[in-house]
Amino acid sequence: MLRFPLLAAAGIFAAALAPHSCQIEDGPPPDRVSFYFIAHEDDWQLFMNPSAFHDVGDAETKTVFVHLTAGDAGSGTGTQHRKNPFYLARENGAQSAIRFMSDWDNRSVKKYETHVRINGHRIYRISYRDTVSYYLRLPDGNPLGSGYSNTGFQSLKRLANSEIDTLSAIDGSAVYHGWSDLVATLRGIVDFERGSARRIQLNVPELDAARNPEDHNDHLMTARAALEATKDIACAQRIYYIDYATAQLPENLDNRDRDMKSAVFAITLAGVLALDHDAAWHRYDKYMGKNYFRVEEGGGSCAPDAKKSASLQK
Numbered sequence: 661m662l663r664f665p666l667l668a669a670a671g672i673f674a675a676a677l678a679p680h681s682c683q684i685e686d687g688p689p690p691d692r693v694s695f696y697f698i699a700h701e702d703d704w705q706l707f708m709n710p711s712a713f714h715d716v717g718d719a720e721t722k723t724v725f726v727h728l729t730a731g732d733a734g735s736g737t738g739t740q741h742r743k744n745p746f747y748l749a750r751e752n753g754a755q756s757a758i759r760f761m762s763d764w765d766n767r768s769v770k771k772y773e774t775h776v777r778i779n780g781h782r783i784y785r786i787s788y789r790d791t792v793s794y795y796l797r798l799p800d801g802n803p804l805g806s807g808y809s810n811t812g813f814q815s816l817k818r819l820a821n822s823e824i825d826t827l828s829a830i831d832g833s834a835v836y837h838g839w840s841d842l843v844a845t846l847r848g849i850v851d852f853e854r855g856s857a858r859r860i861q862l863n864v865p866e867l868d869a870a871r872n873p874e875d876h877n878d879h880l881m882t883a884r885a886a887l888e889a890t891k892d893i894a895c896a897q898r899i900y901y902i903d904y905a906t907a908q909l910p911e912n913l914d915n916r917d918r919d920m921k922s923a924v925f926a927i928t929l930a931g932v933l934a935l936d937h938d939a940a941w942h943r944y945d946k947y948m949g950k951n952y953f954r955v956e957e958g959g960g961s962c963a964p965d966a967k968k969s970a971s972l973q974k
Contacts, residue, residue: 690790716762803878
C-alpha cells in the first residue's frame, strides 16, 4: 500500500508547469558529486531510489541526473493523440520528482533551465537547488536495442556496434557521430559538473547479467557508456543497481525508505499525468520496497584536474 498522500502531487503540478528563468546559478562548490546515469526518465526512481533521495538530502552533495534517451517508446516527438509529446511528459515526471525530493523540508524555489554545449553538442540542462538534470533525448532503443521504425531504428546498441554511424536526438538538438563521440560527451558532463569536488560517486545499472538478468538494453548501454567515459577516474565510488530483476526479489527497505521511494514515484507519475499521458501505479508497485546494489570503492585522490569543458548557452 502506498503510504504517502498522493495529494502532495497537487503542489508539484503547478510548480512543474510554471515558466522559469533561463540562467545558470552560482554557489559554493560541493564536497561530493553523485552522478546518476539512466536511460529513461523513471529509471532512477524505480531502481536507484531511495539512494537518490538520500543524496539529494545531503547538504554536502550535488546530485546530477543524466538521462540519455527520451523514453519516447518509438513515438519520437509525436503526441500519441495527446496534448503533449510523451517524452516531455516523462521529463516533467522526472523533474517534478527531483523538485519534490529537493523541497522535502523547504519551500519551492525557481529552477534554472538552459542549454549546455559539451563536446560540441547542445544539451538541455536544468538545475534546482543542489541538483542538476541533463536530458540528451536520444531515441528509445526498445528492450532489445533494435530501435523503432518511427525513429529510424536508431539505438544506443546499434551505435555502439557500429550498425549506424550517427545517433540523433529526437528533437534535433544534437547528432552524435559514433559511440566514442557519445562517450566523450558524457565525460564532458562529468568534468563540468564535478568541479573541485573531493568525492565522486557514479551510479549505473548493473552490467553483470548473472546479477541483473534480462534488463532493458538501453539500461545496459547507458551503464557501458558511463563506465567507459569515467574509466580513468580511479577515485570514484561506483554503485551498480539491479533493475527489472528486483521484481522477483524480496523487499529489503524499511518502512521509512519504502515510503520515500513510493512518494517519489507517485510524484513522477503525477507529473506524467499532468501532461496528459497515462501512468498506471499497479504496474510498478512490485519495485517499491526494494533497492538492490553493490558498491565498488574507488582509490586515490579526486583532486581537481579540471578546466571546465563546457560553455553555457540559452
